Amino acid sequence: MPKKEPTPFSKEVYEAARLIPCGRVSTYGEIARFLKRPRTARAVGNALHNNPFAPEVPCHRVVLSNGHLGGFADGAKRKITLLKKEGVISKAGRIDNWPEVFFSFK
DNA sequence: CGTGTGACTCGGT
DNA sequence: GACCGAGCCACAC
DSSP, X not given: OOOOOOOHHHHHHHHHHHTSOTTOBEEHHHHHXXXXXXXXXXXXXXXXXXXXXXXXXXXXXXXXXXXXXXXXXXXXXXXXXHHHHTTOOEETTEETTHHHHBOOOO
């Protein structure tokens, strides 16, 4: 099966997500802002959903701006487990200590 | 080139 | 705190 090359915009998203340190989480909006496109939060979500570098890009460290987990291609449960392993406590699809684990690019 | 869709965000109720 | 509607962006068809 042919490989699907991500669009340039998606690549930028992946690089930004890669910068998120272990044990920390960021938001789609933050990434969008980091890319100098504060209104592209939705496009960022689309890019991560397509994320062809799944284990390489920590897409599970990206959540909604309000602290909710949002979505995950492998299932929200998987996201919770991965985050918990990294020290991020989440419960019922929501981050517990959101302000503490929140990571800002700026 | 126009339309539809989504892992978003914000403000109001 | 939860739910709803409108706005915005990039991409696939």
